Amino acid sequence: MIQVIAFYLFASLTIAAGALTITARNPVHSVLWLIVAFFNAAGLMVLVGAEFIAMLLVIVYVGAVAVLFLFVVMMLDIDFTELRAGFVKNFPLGLLLAIVLVSELVLGIGAERAGGIQLGTPDGTATTAAGASNIEAIGALLYSKYLFLFEAAGIILLVAMIGAIVLTHRQRGGVRGQNISRQVARRPEDATVNMQPEVGKGVQL
């Protein structure tokens, strides 16, 4: 009973938030509705017992990706009329995208009806044992059967990260930066001298 109520609550909120994401006039509101949609999707994941994926969805998408999104949207000075003008031009592209997504969904549901994929255990014998926690099950699969794919994904991300740093990093000359270890290592004797000048005489520095 509670599961059914929770499912319909999360599902309807996800769909409503998704619809509001694309209809909201203000882009900041759009991003905020998108966050609501993510959050409710995480709720749905918890309902099917994938609590690890749900938490990752919240941490990664809501906690990091959407924050950066919001950052960019807030700083941009967006002209709404110009945005609306592009709607007609981009409509066929959007339609194409929608058709692709819908057909993928249909294919996925069809495949699931036909029996679904056997993900299997590390040794490839049977499906994952029920009762094992999410994290253990995913970890056991990732680090054994799908080890190569996992490592490949890691390398691609590393290359992308280094690429982004190299592309955006620029060395500027003539910048007086702070060298903290040098500051800490500096002693009073290095910087001060004690003098006792005679009356009427100055001090040569």
Place this chain on the structure above:
Amino acid sequence: MTEFFQTLGMSYEWAWFVATICGILLIALPLMLAVAMIIYVDRKIWAAMALRRGPNVVGPFGLLQSFADGLKVFLQETIIPSAANKALFLIAPIITFTVALLAWAVIPFNSGAILADINVGLLYVLAISSLGIYGTIMAGWASNSKYPFFSAMRASAQMISYEVSIGFILICVVLWAGSFNLGEIVEAQKSHVWIINGFVANPLLFPMWVMFLISSLAETQRAPFDLTEAESELVAGYQTEYSSMSFALYWLGEYANVLLMCALNATLFFGGYLPPLDIPVLYLVPGWLWLFAKIFFFFFIFSWVKATVPRYRYDQLMRLGWKVFLPVSLGFVVVVSGYLMYTGHFA
């Protein structure tokens, strides 16, 4: 508690429902009282370190000062700037406040005394704490004013930076405890080193605790990392345009968050509800009392730091987060997992 309501003749679903509501009230109401008192304690400690008296007029020793402040704020008019985005402006403090309460669901107050005993407890805490930033960002943007906006930008950059190293620190703890469940993490600390209960006595995890304490200061935007409300630069940061109850919600939420971080420090590194030493006599004291004592100890450290350490500059804050904490915590993940693998901890 569900069983108790079942003995009263309720069906399981209703008993669970009533028990959960009771549990939420049992956590939230004392927490609100604790926040009011801890604000008073914070001001008293701060005053003592500055050789002042602090609040001492309302009630005995000024104990009722926070309630007087609350009443004052409650009776004030809520001012909404004309250029503000009204809905978001009013939702923002509610989000901060709610999120500060949500994470308490997975904190174990005694063995078995936990509202939501979920497998991914620690990840839940991380997920909830990453939500907290939205209250700040939305306030900064919806106020439609320059200083709050600057403050919101700073806050988001700061919280994202320190969450990364907090994640790595938590991974070390999880590796050693072998679980994401906070109750199991506490149990794993029982006589961890000789008779000391707590990961903090472990030479490999002690540096992680120091970094976690500093990161939790940054995460809750307490001094010396309170750049989001640096009054000499940004007036009052993202709270500048807020008044009345919406301002009070930020205040309560901020201190509830500080208490949560203290509770996490206690739970993850100092043995949570376990007594400090694994001696049978100490178990006579109820577990929640130990937890409260530890939370109070950490809150004292937070106040102490606030009273004594000058504010960081923004580039220094970023340097500490990205160039010091991130590499060191990443290195420790490698060292800790290597050590555990070598000693056959996972076998």
